[in-house]
Amino acid sequence: MSIAKTYNAAEREEKWYQYWETSGFFRSVPDEREPYTIVIPPPNVTGMLHMGHMLNNTIQDILIRRKRMEGYNACWVPGTDHASIATEAKVVRLLRDQGIKKSDLTRDEFLKHAFAWKDKYGGIILDQLRKLGASCDWERTRFTMDDDYYRAVIMVFCDLYEKGYIYRELRMVNWDPSGLTALSDEEVIHKEQQGKLYYVRYKVEGTSKEYVTIATTRPETILGDTAISVNPKDMRFMHLVGKKVIVPLINRAIPIIADDYVDMEFGTGCLKVTPAHDVNDYEIGKRHNLETIDVLNPNGTMSEAAQLYIGEDRFVVRKKISKDLEAAGHIVKIEDYKNTVGHSERTDAVIEPRLSLQWWVNMKEISKPALTAVMDDTVNLIPAKFKNTYRHWMENVKDWCISRQLWWGQQIPAFYLNSENELPEHQRQFFVGVTPEIALEKARAKTGLDLKLEDLRQDADVLDTWFSSWLWPFQVFKSLTEPGNAEAAYYYPTNDLVTGPDILFFWVARMIIAGYEYEGKEPFKNVYLTGLIRDALGRKMSKMLGNSPDPLDLMALYGADGVRFGVLTSSPAGGDLTFDTPIDLTKKELESKLCEQGRNFRNKIWNASNLVEGWVPEAGKPLTPLEKVAINWMKRRLSATAAELADHFEKFRISDALATIRRTIWDEFCGWFLEMMKPNRDEAIGEAAREQVVQLFESLLQLAHPFVPFITEEIWQSLRPRKEGESIMMTLIPEPIVVGDDFEALTAFELVKDTVTAVRAFKAEKGISNKEPIDLYVNTQSPEIFKANLPVLERFLGLRSMQFVDKGPAGTGSLRVLTTEFYIPLGDIDIEAEKAKLLKDIAYNEGFLVSIEKKLGNEKFMANAAAAVVESELKKKADAEATLRLLRESLAGLG
RNA sequence: GGGGCGUUAGCUCAGUUGGUUCAGAGCGUUGCAUUCACACUGCAAAGGUCACUGGUUCGAAUCCAGUACGCCCCACCA
Secondary structure, eight states: OOOOSSOOHHHHHHHHHHHHHHTTTTOOOOOSSOEEEEEOOOOBTTOOOOHHHHHHHHHHHHHHHHHHHTTOEEEEEOEEBOOHHHHHHHHHHHHHHTTOOGGGSOHHHHHHHHHHHHHHHTTHHHHHHHHTTOOOOGGGOEETTSHHHHHHHHHHHHHHHHTTOEEEEEEEEEEETTTTEEEOGGGEEEEEEEEEEEEEEEEETTOSSOEEEEEESOGGGGGGOOEEEEOTTOTTTGGGTTOEEEETTTTEEEEEEEOTTSOSSSTTSEEEEOTTSOHHHHHHHHHHTOOOOOOBOTTSBBOGGGOSSTTSBHHHHHHHHHHHHHHTTOEEEEEEEEEEEEEETTTOOBOEEEEEEEEEEOOTTTTHHHHHHHHTTSSEEESTTHHHHHHHHHHTOOOEEOEESOSSSOBOOEEEEGGGTTSOGGGOOEEEOSSHHHHHHHHHHHHOSOOOGGGEEEOOOEEOTHHHHTTHHHHTTTTTTSTTOHHHHHHOSOSEEEEOGGGIIIIIIHHHHHHHHHHSSOSOSEEEEOOOEEOTTSOBOOTTTTOOOOHHHHHHHHHHHHHHHHHHTTOOTTSOEEOOSOSOGGGOOOOOHHHHHHHHHHHHHHHHHHHHHHOOEETTOOOOHHHHHHHHHHHHHHHHHHHHHHHHHHTTOHHHHHHHHHHIIIIIIIIIIIHHHOOOTTOOEEHHHHHHHHHHHHHHHHHHTTTSHHHHHHHHHHHSOOOTTOOGGGSOOOOOOOOTTHHHHHHHHHHHHHHHHHHHHHHHHHTOOTTSOEEEEEEOSOHHHHHHTHHHHHHHHOEEEEEEOSSOOTTEEEEEETTEEEEEEOSSOOHHHHHHHHHHHHHHHHHHHHHHHHHHHOHHHHHHSOHHHHHHHHHHHHHHHHHHHHHHHHHHHTO
């Protein structure tokens, strides 16, 4: 079977992916084999493939393909996350574009729209994953809002509530005025910002000229002030405590109080207290029974309670009030000031601390097994440096705010009595139940009333997305909804998890917590944390900067194999990857040297197959001596590479593994082996020799397959006739075969290769064409190596003759490889130049010898160094002495 | 403010218990090659005080301390 002259990646990749998928190669069902399981970090259902996904999923695919080829029952579970806040925002925007306001819809109507959207677009990212070759078991595709999954989330909520881990409390929360919902602490990103510090003076009540000056970064909250506080030890203000000041502009009198919280050193030493809009102020307010005036609406505009600027945005008001205060003579000064401001991770809106009633998970007890598991390496973090970060977070873990004021997600299964609708929110009774019926039973029992379902009203909020995705590693196997099922027993715990360090706390830590709480076992053994992908300027790739290339465009340009290679090369675990596409993507000049290398590697393989397939075999022709040498060496080389790869995989050094297989194929197989196997012109290769080449080629393709699945399948299929239903991805990777003399044999061949290289360089330096035949004189301690490999030297060096000598014949130039000296006759040699070169070599070796002798003469070294080290030093000494002898003889030979 | 990580060739990175002649790879650069699989190639070459300072050691890119620069995470000082 011959293949086309140029490789059409797009067409072939499409073809092979379909072949794999329709053949059911990705499918995994429990059997007698040992399972190897990965659950995908479910991308947002709204997501589009970005470079982070590309890296992440390429690594997962490499791991899963490798394990599949090692004979494990490999199962990669794909799926998507409902991503409540992101998806809801997207759907709201889409509806708005259609002229539909969310506020005009009922919950059910809105959810209908949202599900319609999900059904239409939710699968896009999964199709994009197919493009990169992801060998997921698509029949297992899950979604965090699948019916059973939804039920599992509700069950967990109720269970944790019954266990006392979940509670409802009025607290200061992180409020996202854009998403109109509460957020957990983890969803708040602190960013340093250049702001201003306003020094504002308040008149002391009952005086005409006495003022108190405070410093604030948020003058708009002055309208919500209910006290001024000073430190009780601060003598400067003692006389004022107990008096009142007048809030500027609105002329409300508020008390001056004393509280330890106030830092005497900061600002003026006086703090304005706004309990509704600052966590610390809220605490102070509680201590001093202060009034709480909420001057902001949920969307960040001023509320009626503010009295002024009602309905205007907080940042607009900040500017306005600053001017108005100035005009009224209340501004003492304004300083530039850097402070950190919380932003919503999803909407990037500036977070408002806001007092509200939310649902919380008490994390302290429940998280303990998860901390232990990582500290004692039951769960391995790779790289291990993340253990520290993890421990710090876990030891200081705070309660998790899990309620979100959204519709897209699992609705909180808490029910209120309609009869209590008039009561203040936090005074209403509630009943938690997996179903309304169960909640109703509880309500009846508690109240003694003959209640009906319509007397209950379900909590309107949904749960944090992460409150569903923390169940992912087991609920994808329906462990909670079908307890004890065979699949969950077989696949759980999973093996490896591959994800970014940015969701270590959001997701990884919580999965471990949930794993122990619900399965009693860790959810995975290893967590491979990838690095961040940065652009050529070292910046994080982000949508906002627009500095991320579209992986699909890259794949169109370089093929999936090329991009997989590119994204993986130089990407150690936990280390950032600086990707090299140009910054200005608007120019459409998509270019990536890294992916180009991948494409080149792929084409190198393809070209090698072109060569091999062009060889027409001749039956019955025996192996030539050169072929024998080459095959023996390449087999050992292959085995050594297989062993090296196994070691790299064991330690999750995926980039190193890729470099190893690339080098073996490109340099060793193509550069040396095929060059040796290449039949002379007008000659045919023997059938036996060709068969050996094909076998070795196949083995290398197998080892390379996890990295570049498409090209390896393409070539593997073309090397021999294959049956329908055969695929390289279903073959078993060749085991490293350890033969006793492998190491020596490989070392010996390295000497031969070095000889070839050195002689080539020598010829190049002397202006001798490499084709020109030479006579080679060899002065060596291991002539057997050169005798055995004579055919190799002949092939690569155009050798006319080789003789062993004790010293260099007259009229020759010399070169040296390790302890072997070579002499090559030169037409007219520059004796002085030769001498100079030799003298330089001699000087170097003398110096080297001196340093070794010094070392060996050092009693402490001899006493402390390991025997193997001493031995190697002795060998170095012997080598250096031998080399010096050769060099001196050569020098003498020159006269 | 607290904690963690990094700094090796022009660029991106390896360097896996301190000890092979340990200073490496790829890209880039510079020569040379060319009907013979591959210019998405081959052959060769140049290129580094291993950030700096001090310490431990017979021996340090590797261990320790400090300095400089860079990055990340955590944190309620207005």
